[in-house]
Amino acid sequence: MDWSAAWSVAATPPGGAADPQALTRQAPGWLPAEVPGTAAAALRAAGQWGLDDDRDFDAEDWWWRSRRQGAPGPAVLRFGGLATIADVWLNGRPILHSESMFATHEVPVTLSGDDELVIACRSLNTHLATRRPRGRWRTRLVEQQQLRWVRTTFLGRMGSWNPRCAPVGPWRAVEVLPAAGSAQAQRLLPSVDGDRAAVEFAARWHGATPEAASLAVGEVRSPLTVGAEDDQAAGVLLSGTVTVDGAPRWYPATHGTPALLPVRLEITAGGATAVHDLGTVGFRTVEADTADGGFRLSVNGVPVFCRGACWTPTDLVRLWDAPDRLRAAVRQVAEAGLNMVRLPGTGVYEQPEFYDLCDEYGVMVWHDAMFANLDQPLDDEAFRATVDGELATWLTAMQRHPSVVVVCGGSEVEQQPAMMGVAPEVGRNRVGRELLPGAAAALLPGVPVVACSPSGGTYPFHPDEGISHYYGVGAYRRPLGDARASGVRFTTECLAFANVPAQQTVEAILGEGDRPGHSPAWKRRVPRDRGAGWDFEDVRDHYVATLLGADPVAVRWADPDHYLALGRAAVALAVEATLAEFRRPGSSCDGALVYLLRDPWPAAGWGLVDSDGRPKSAFRATARACRPRTVLLRDEGLNGVRATVYNDLPEPCAGVLQFRLFDADGTLMDSVDLDVDLDARASREVSVDGAFGYFRDLGYAYRFGPRQVDVIAATLRGGSGESAAAVLLPGGHGRPRVGDIGLRADAVTAGDGWALTVRTDRFAEFVTIDVPGAEPEDDFFHLAPGDARTVMVRPLPGAAPRSAEVGALNSSHSHPVRLDGGAT
Template structure:
């Protein structure tokens, strides 16, 4: 039960009040607040702080208080997380001190029936001002280098890409637990032992000694051993669940789960304690020859997805319905992995439950990034040991957690600063995590750091990499192959342009993207660099479309944005198609970043409200579990790969069509297709036509004949997926009229939009304010029709919009 829903906050200068008794003389205005929550979230809700305000919440002491009326007597207060240097008083008596935002505290108390809880979150700046040894290297990711001495997130402190909103306060629940019948689960580990799904259980029981305790998993029940353990009672045992279904990522099977519960008998009373759902799976990481290939239940899995961002970066807590929508969006797109990076936070419990349910794997970093960790300090070491144990125990029942990692860019940062490899090791990931995981989360692969491996940790052809060859380093698209990427846990970061609605919400009256300070302030950049990620995107606009982006931006801002959206689609689809192809060295690619923390042309595949950007559409098309993808193999022609990651066999057909520049069908070929589950087939498109056509236009013995190559995969249920390849590239003339048409038919609360064109439509986009389409930024072949569902955004009443293509001067008006 939550302590209260009636919290308020106030600020005092650092050190001005030692305790609640001294608070009245120095506290300012008290502002209502939510718990879980942060100071920034409370001030945002009160209209006293905005996303562009650069308030330093680490400068002051922040006081939180709430009264509670209820039953008197013994209880336990549970604090799920206090950010960061915190003291807690109950009715004026000091209960605890905490110096880690990731620590969980349980404190026995005696309630009076009318109780006041006060939390002081002390100034982090003042705490870090004390003289301490400096790290052996620095990072530009955060300004405060002494953050290495406290367990606090980088989120809200990385001004180069997110709001300045350092989290301060009880960011996880503050709860009242019964004192007499407390259950503390210490081990709920679902694993597969010698081929048998097994659950190991251990818990402490506070209260009367039980006469019986029964653990139930699915339909299997097992009595537990009851043993004295100091002032408490220990409940322990193991349940074998033969025949239990295995959990798979949804791209490769069913994410099967079983419910677990504990029934405890004390005297004449039986109490049932739900333990949540759990799943059984094995995970192996093949690391031979510098690779990293994950297999789940013996099935190799190409991992694809994105790096997770909290859905509310300011509060660091969100309603479970919003979390569900975010994870469901990922699963529906064919992503099968999310990474929680070391710059972030351990997520709220509902996130892991949703990933389990929806079949989305989690690559989970410990929350360490970039800085030199002072593990030789005994107090810091003890704090880290407790943090790792708490995290790993909480992950034991979650089959979605398939990799645990020691943190983000620690070894890369050290290496780039010239620190020798032995001195720049990520000590948490190499000295602490392997032993802790072996005991508390056995069977889950452990990675020392992301990135790591190779001659230098940032090299891409061995181990885990952060691949920004296509992206920040502005390498040609072919670099995705020549770099020999093995597994990239970050890649393909661009300043992704959001919808026109979101663009308008960023800009002031008369402002233009690219020039407005409000726009530029939110474009991500590497701190200290003389460029930002809009410059990166513009590089690919110039390369792919043969234009000067600055000239287009000045003359036609709307087209400038569309070219940016399209360039990102081309870069992402080409790169992910390369990574996924048969024979590729790559076994996993996670795009950076899933979600923007605020309305922006940020790294996010979706904007801060979850509305997909063009980058999301490109990633989704490359990630579908059942699809066909085309690629240009140069002198070896054009190849198509059919993927069937699903466990069921695929029966259908594969059709190829060739179109000339006028949109006329030049030729077509079709072959029957039968593919086992979890298999792929690579096909030479040139060979399918039976004679040399130079489809890739690599030999260039004459003028280019084929303008568009299309591959359509149809299964036996009639479901079709089409991919297109442009041998001549994306630099195409803009035509007066493509014969673009759109028809709308209402379907319940949504609309079916059918789009067709007489000529090839290059990057078709559906732009309807207040609505979102199920697909967008796709190619439309001459004479083809596509029907796409258009759905209203929550609370919106969409009326009209347009459908346009990048190579058409005329848009098609849509009225709903």
């Protein structure tokens, strides 16, 4: 159980108090605090700190205290994580010193029944001021290069894209465990060997030696071996293996059912039987085919195109979030057709509920060890021992989670020195190459191990071999065709743009009368690389110019709102086209993870969704390119226009694929229907030109005369009523805005929300649905002439939206819609 008592926090100058007695003499000002939590989160809650404040939380000592009444006697205090250099006292007596944010500690104590717990988190700046050897290379990602000596996160210390909120404090739970009657699991490892599934189990039981013990997996129960109590502190060893015949397999949700089974430990002692819930397990195999320089994942023998994004904590300040908010974030990923998130080495190991939710929703996890960019001092024995313990704790905790399909040694540890000209044999990720493989083989067998992200190839940043961070389309401002020309194999970071958020978020960022662009409040939160003469808004503007043919500077001066709309559209085009290329049959690429999933604060940040989880245009584009059953169009130049129908799901797909051609006035020129029968987990390519039976130059590649076709629309309708649509514009997306295109909408009540139907007479490009206080299930889609689409709109908690506004990029008119039945 948690240490169920109120906490408070106070700051003192570094070294100002050595212990709680000295602290009392200083009489600091105390504030209420939450645990798990951080100093920044406590000050935020008290209204004494904001996201744009420049307080250095590493510059002070931070003290946490709590008094608890409860039963006296022996107990174990479990500290899930203390950031970072920490000392702990119980009733004035020192019980723990910790120097790693990622270490878990269990301390046997004797409680008095009226107990005070005090935690001092020392100034990290003071700790790092001690003279130590410098690394063999530097990074601009963080200012403090000596962070390489301390096991803590970069989050909150990378001022170029997140708030300065360095985590300090008990950022994971503080728990009181009974000294007797509890089990400490040491191994809970599912495995699959052909048709045989098994769970290997080992735990230490603290208490009287059990008369009997068993482990139940689903409906299967097997007895455990009860060992002798050779060490009272270590407890009694319980061990055994449960075999589960016919156990269902766990799949990512895009390719099957993420089946799970509950696990229970049953202990009989003193004639009574107690049941301990150990969570769930899933059975799956994972293989990585690295032949020919690739990286192709298969789950249960099924090849999987991995698509998703890099995860950031849903509350970057506190580094812990309520389970319902965490559930909403993971569910959003799964419902978009994404099947993987990556926890990058710049971040943290997530709270336990995260992994349970990824198991439940069928979202795979690429999991870095929390190392990034800096040279690791593994020759220091104490540092190496700390890292060994960290890896063991992490990998053991991951054993029962089928969603964890790749473990990796960290982020850009090898790219950083390689780009600075350091010799490859020097610029190695030693954790990923020397420590992680052996630890994973012992504690997490069967899960692929990657030395570093990126790695492989002549240089680790070359995308045509191994794991890459591909920013050709994006920061390096390459044309969209570079996604194919670069021969990307598996990119664990890509497509980072300053993604414009929804209008509600834009208004929350800006002050009264401010406009986006050069407003200091706006620019402060636009991500950038430290030391660069550009930021990611400049990157977005580049694609506004090249993909939409607009002058972003001129538009921003004259019409700031349209400037934002163009930015949203340009990013959506780049993201959808690149992901569609990566997913294309015959592509060299087997995985693409966008950087990032979520903004750390309200901003035009890298996130596909904003800091409240509200989708941006890039999220909608990503979802369109990634849904397990869909149709995508692409222009293959002189080879004509191609459609690819995807069916990643485990059931066959039978339906009708319709192509329609429209001219510039919105008149239907021609249409054709094709029967489509796809096996499970299959795809099919169709020549759109060929579907009409004669040459029409639909992509306008040969240019024998004036272009006739303005819009190509593809619609896939399945037998069970589901549908997917795609649009290709042979003349490109740089279209002039006109007045009335016949765009209109109406809404009817449906359940706890509304069914909003959007119709258009002429082509509507990037239809937007703006509903203050509510969220549409989709927008930023195209509507072919004469088409209609119904979108569910659901209110946000506590909101009572009354109206919506529907618009399109190529129309200067928007259409208001009343949700409460009143007149517009």
